[in-house]
Amino acid sequence: MATTDAISLSPKIKRHKQYTLVIPLDLHGDRVLLGYKLRGFGQGKYNGYGGKVEPNETVIAAAVRELHEESGLLVEEPAMIQRGVLLLETVADDTSPILEIHVFTVETWEGTETATDEMTPHWFSLSKSLTAPTKSTPVSGSIPPSFLSTSSAAEAGGVEESQPHPGGPHDLPVIPYFQMWEESRVWLPHLLRHVSSSEEGRGGVGGNLISPEPSPPAATAASDGDRNETENKGKKYFIHHVQFIGGTDMDAVDGGEYSVWHGMGPRRLDWVDELPIGEWEGRKSFKTYP
Numbered sequence: 001m002a003t004t005d006a007i008s009l010s011p012k013i014k015r016h017k018q019y020t021l022v023i024p025l026d027l028h029g030d031r032v033l034l035g036y037k038l039r040g041f042g043q044g045k046y047n048g049y050g051g052k053v054e055p056n057e058t059v060i061a062a063a064v065r066e067l068h069e070e071s072g073l074l075v076e077e078p079a080m081i082q083r084g085v086l087l088l089e090t091v092a093d094d095t096s097p098i099l100e101i102h103v104f105t106v107e108t109w110e111g112t113e114t115a116t117d118e119m120t121p122h123w124f125s126l127s128k129s130l131t132a133p134t135k136s137t138p139v140s141g142s143i144p145p146s147f148l149s150t151s152s153a154a155e156a157g158g159v160e161e162s163q164p165h166p167g168g169p170h171d172l173p174v175i176p177y178f179q180m181w182e183e184s185r186v187w188l189p190h191l192l193r194h195v196s197s198s199e200e201g202r203g204g205v206g207g208n209l210i211s212p213e214p215s216p217p218a219a220t221a222a223s224d225g226d227r228n229e230t231e232n233k234g235k236k237y238f239i240h241h242v243q244f245i246g247g248t249d250m251d252a253v254d255g256g257e258y259s260v261w262h263g264m265g266p267r268r269l270d271w272v273d274e275l276p277i278g279e280w281e282g283r284k285s286f287k288t289y290p
């Protein structure tokens, strides 16, 4: 509980640097698409698709562009469903901007997910990924060899389309939360539960694949904003505010190295009716939210 209550954001003036992050969801197939980053910032991690918002580009146009460049999937702007914002701040370095990452999901697109030289696509089970696993959960061990072969091919330099998992959605692995950016294991299970519970009400998400009473959240998730999950139900967007204290990413494939963007410190996750996007637009200073 302390982690969500303790955050006290830097009163210093900091620039915001805008990014996008898009997570394709195949609700009827009970699947979530993530990319495995092959190079650059975040190499060796799974994540949604996204990147920097270019000067004179809108956030939503950047989301559409990055998704297409990195996955081959083509969506129209109205198909982008805005879900929330990550505000990531490092206190290990006074000069780094606040990363303002706008999170979207998409449920319809044209084209097929394709490996690029930056990302290889992987489908994960939606209903099995509603709770953040604890470190001891054998997440990567649950990924069958046939599933990994796409990534190996692309890592070897090939560009190849991912194939549906032969065993169908029931055989898809749990999202490997410990091979993602640290803050993802807090907000992503919340978002997936939020989407699933709204879909359940509409009779969606793979028919009966989502159990009507999902198993209780793991301890890590429970301390990060679950307290008000029931009362947050009608709210549309999340704001996840995290301070990093700097450190070594021990979960990285290569053992990790020191970075100001490691070491998740104080954080809070709030659900809101409206995102104060206007307030952030072009903003050069940073004030405590809310």
Ligand SMILES: Nc1ncnc2c1[nH]c(=O)n2[C@H]1C[C@H](O)[C@@H](COP(=O)(O)OP(=O)(O)OP(=O)(O)O)O1
Pocket (backbone or CB within 6 Å): 019, 020, 021, 040, 041, 042, 047, 048, 049, 050, 051, 052, 088, 099, 101, 181, 182, 183, 261
């Ligand atoms: N903690 C953290 N730090 C940095 N980036 C992220 C996170 N968590 C995240 O989810 N992300 C996301 C935000 C973006 O979607 C990507 C990072 O984008 P990046 O690859 O740096 O941007 P590009 O514009 O694609 O960069 P180029 O390599 O093309 O220059 O991760």
